[in-house]
Amino acid sequence: MVSERIPFLSRNAKLKVKVEELITGDLPPNQKHEPTRLKQLFQHKPQNILSIFFTAGHPTPDGTRMTILDLAAAGADLVEVGIPFSDPLADGPTIQASSHAALENGMSLEKLFAQLEGIRSETQMPLVLMGYLNPVLQFGMERFCERCAAVGVDGVILPDLPLAFFQKNYASLFEQHGICPIFLVTPQTSDERIRELDTASRGFLYAVSTASTTGGAGGFNESQVAYFQRIAKLKLNNPVLVGFGISDKTAFDTVCQYLNGGVVGSAFIRAQEADISAHDFVESIRGGK
Amino acid sequence: MSYLAENQDFPSSQNLESLRTPDPDGFYGQFGGAFIPEMLHPNVEELRNCYLDIIESAAFQTEFRALLKDYAGRATPLYHAKRLSERYGTKIYLKREDLCHTGAHKINNTIGQILLAQRLGKKRIIAETGAGQHGVATATVCALMGLKCIVYMGALDIERQAPNVARMRMLGATVVPAMSGNQTLKDATNEAIRDWICNPVDTHYIIGSVVGPHPYPDLVARLQSVISEEIKWQLLEKEGIANPTTVIACVGGGSNAAGAFYHFIEEKSVRLIGSEAAGHGVHTGETAATIALGKPGILHGSLSMLIQNGDGQVIEPYSISAGLDYPGVGPLHAHWRRVVGRVSCP
Numbered sequence: 001m002v003s004e005r006i007p008f009l010s011r012n013a014k015l016k017v018k019v020e021e022l023i024t025g026d027l028p029p030n031q032k033h034e035p036t037r038l039k040q041l042f043q044h045k046p047q048n049i050l051s052i053f054f055t056a057g058h059p060t061p062d063g064t065r066m067t068i069l070d071l072a073a074a075g076a077d078l079v080e081v082g083i084p085f086s087d088p089l090a091d092g093p094t095i096q097a098s099s100h101a102a103l104e105n106g107m108s109l110e111k112l113f114a115q116l117e118g119i120r121s122e123t124q125m126p127l128v129l130m131g132y133l134n135p136v137l138q139f140g141m142e143r144f145c146e147r148c149a150a151v152g153v154d155g156v157i158l159p160d161l162p163l164a165f166f167q168k169n170y171a172s173l174f175e176q177h178g179i180c181p182i183f184l185v186t187p188q189t190s191d192e193r194i195r196e197l198d199t200a201s202r203g204f205l206y207a208v209s210t211a212s213t214t215g216g217a218g219g220f221n222e223s224q225v226a227y228f229q230r231i232a233k234l235k236l237n238n239p240v241l242v243g244f245g246i247s248d249k250t251a252f253d254t255v256c257q258y259l260n261g262g263v264v265g266s267a268f269i270r271a272q273e274a275d276i277s278a279h280d281f282v283e284s285i286r287g288g289k
Numbered sequence: 290m291s292y293l294a295e296n297q298d299f300p301s302s303q304n305l306e307s308l309r310t311p312d313p314d315g316f317y318g319q320f321g322g323a324f325i326p327e328m329l330h331p332n333v334e335e336l337r338n339c340y341l342d343i344i345e346s347a348a349f350q351t352e353f354r355a356l357l358k359d360y361a362g363r364a365t366p367l368y369h370a371k372r373l374s375e376r377y378g379t380k381i382y383l384k385r386e387d388l389c390h391t392g393a394h395k396i397n398n399t400i401g402q403i404l405l406a407q408r409l410g411k412k413r414i415i416a417e418t419g420a421g422q423h424g425v426a427t428a429t430v431c432a433l434m435g436l437k438c439i440v441y442m443g444a445l446d447i448e449r450q451a452p453n454v455a456r457m458r459m460l461g462a463t464v465v466p467a468m469s470g471n472q473t474l475k476d477a478t479n480e481a482i483r484d485w486i487c488n489p490v491d492t493h494y495i496i497g498s499v500v501g502p503h504p505y506p507d508l509v510a511r512l513q514s515v516i517s518e519e520i521k522w523q524l525l526e527k528e529g530i531a532n533p534t535t536v537i538a539c540v541g542g543g544s545n546a547a548g549a550f551y552h553f554i555e556e557k558s559v560r561l562i563g564s565e566a567a568g569h570g571v572h573t574g575e576t577a578a579t580i581a582l583g584k585p586g587i588l589h590g591s592l593s594m595l596i597q598n599g600d601g602q603v604i605e606p607y608s609i610s611a612g613l614d615y616p617g618v619g620p621l622h623a624h625w626r627r628v629v630g631r632v633s634c635p
Contacts, residue, residue: 086602087475087588089482090326096469108600133324134587138601159326160587164314184327188489197327208328211489 037126037154038180038203041077042239042260049261050075050252050285051241052268052278053130055082055098056115057107059272064115070278072125075286078241080157080263081116083109083131090159092215094266109139113147120152128182128203130157141170145177155180155203163200171200184208187227191234198236205238207231207259209245215266216245220254228258249287308554308625309510315503318627320620323502325590328486332494333590335409337504343408344401344511356400357515360433361390363397367523382533384520384549394516394545395426399495401512403430406493413437413492417481419446419474419541419612421453423497428462438462441480444472446611471605474541474615478589498542499619502590506547506619513548521552537562540580541612543619554625563622566608575607579618580626593620 041049052071056064064081071079084102088095116127129148136144136158148156156179161170163183174181180203185194187210198205210216210224220228231240242255243263255262264285271281307317315321315337323333343349357363366385374381386394399416406414414431416438418424424440431438440457444466447454457464467476478500485494499506499513517536524530536553538546540563553559568576576582576596583594588603596604596616608614 086470087479089479089589090328090486092483100469103602110600132587134595134597134603135601138584138586138597138599160324160590162322162324162330163327165322165324186328186330186489188331189327190331193330211328212487213483 037124038078041126042204045077046239046260048256049077049239049241050282051078051080051128051243051261051263052076052282053080053082053243053263053265054268054272055084055095055102056112057084057102057105058098058269059101061102061105061107061111062115064112065119067272067278068119068125068127069122071282072123074277074279074282076125076278076282077261078126078128080128080130080265081112082265083112083129083135085132085135088132090213092213092266094215094269098269109135109144113151116151116153118151126154126203127152128155128157128180129153130159133158133160142173145173145179148179149177153179155182157182157184157206159184163197167200174202180204182206185231187211187224191230194231194234194236198234198238201238203238204260205236205240206263207240207242209242209255212244214244215247220245220251225254225258228255232258249285252285253287309551309621311503311507311621315507317506317621317624319585320591320593320623320627321503321506322592322620323590324587324592325502326486328489329482329502329590332485332489333502333504336508339409340405340504340508343405344508349404349408352404353401356404357397361396361400362388363515364519364523365389367520367527369527380528382524382527384516386516386545391422391426391429393422393426394513394548395423395497396429397515397548398497398509398512398544399423399426399430402493402495402508403434403436405508406436406495407434409493411436411491411493413439413488414495415439415441415481415484415488415492416495416497417441417474417477418453418457418497419443419477419615420610421446421450421457422612424462424464425453425456425460427495427497428457428460431462432460439484440464441467441477441484443467443470443474443477446473446477450611471614473605474612475588475603475605475617482589498544498615499547499621500542500589500591500593500615500617506591506621509544510547510551510619510621513544514551516545516548517550517552520549532556532559534558535560535562537564539564539566539613540618540622541566541577541610541615542617543622547619547621550625561625563626565618566606566610566613568607568609568614577606577608577614577616579606579616580622583616583618583623585623588617591617591620593617594623594626 084099183197183201184206186208239260241261246262247267252262368383370381416427467480470476496505499509538549540546546563550561566577571578586595586597606614606616
């Protein structure tokens, strides 16, 4: 079914078998790679999880690895590495500009994986890649999962990969390589669909705080708090991290009252551009605890 | 550069319908779909669930047809271009879509979509525009129906298409410059989609071409199909024939061509030629010939042919014509070219 539909997959006979496995049943347990780092993180620390997003290849072409290690040392719990794309639809001006600059710097998926090579000998902090579908499809979804597994990437967020398409075509591939698929929910998402997205997700579920692109004004009102409470009441399988519009300690503390933690992206990118260290930035969000 | 839909590999009669109607997930063969972030899921799902029931209803059709006739000025003439015909030793008719109210076929789509938006209870309309024709057509129907209108337009296009910007503003629309990329149609579309993400409840996005996530390509093709519907009866009236030998139309996103081909796509005897903007030449790197050069890829919610580099980054297209400089093309054109056609240089 995949081979009929997606030209870049049709060449791959191996994947066909996997899609059939997806339809007919699970892989034998011994072939599954259990994702552990994300699971352990939330087991040991179910609250106040701070995830930091930055764009690979920005502000310098080769800084990806050092930024990750700096953030780990600074006390971030989790890092989301952005794969730059020419047309980042869900992103506001800050991440758009960082994405553009990263591409100007010659960033690519190939380079990103090379930069991440061996990083697991230096940190066990969970790493998630976040990006748009087209660069991943051109790289090859199977090759992408293989490389993620090889360098120790724990999860993947692809906002424009729809749930149904993922389930039909890629779910078993992710499972086989032990890559956690992480889906987004929004204030407009129905309870029923939140449950579906939660069921398909591994590691955590990503709650978009408001109807907005990234880097929004922040400052949460009553309806957003009601939305966080609605999610909390659903008692989902996965922990939930809130992202979009979290730029300071106040916003981070607010989401941590209701859900498992928050993601800071645009504000960190602006800090990088202003030469503020990862340590100082993380401390500004955590409030020096 | 053009693509030619030829009849040698024509599908069997039972799946002819698939040529112009996507499957329930919005795919025309390999192309199409709805690759949208979750933020847009409720809007797109609402449209997907409602659009066919609404636009096929008798009440909608009555109102739509009346506006096409009395407001847009349809049917547009089918004009026999005598001297052009003599020059090329054939008989050439021009379908005068330029004589529609606001000066382009774009109004066929915007009338249909504004009626759809009203039925969905939307209060605010957004649109992207390249040359400004779709922006003017959207601003016009918003003025007609008293709905708020915001048009996104690349900053470069605002400069080179100033008269259309003035018309949109005169009609009460807000024209917002898109400052990213080459500041043309692709960037305007990005900004319109971002607006829709930020305004998910009260806003309808009137896409101007057969692009975007399902159901837009099908919706826009159906609303533009009036072009070939008229060509059919006009040709019968003037020439006593059911079909022309050839239909030729230009393709940017492809709504004009989709409308002109729609009722002929199942006719094996009709050659359908879509003509793309070559820019400085198809192999110069400064071109908008998407079908000739593109590879399958995803842009603006749809899997189609896309001008992109090996890393899947979209390459900025070039055309002297605002609006034809779009790096993608409607998924139905990608499918038609693949199933029934081949690429040819005329």
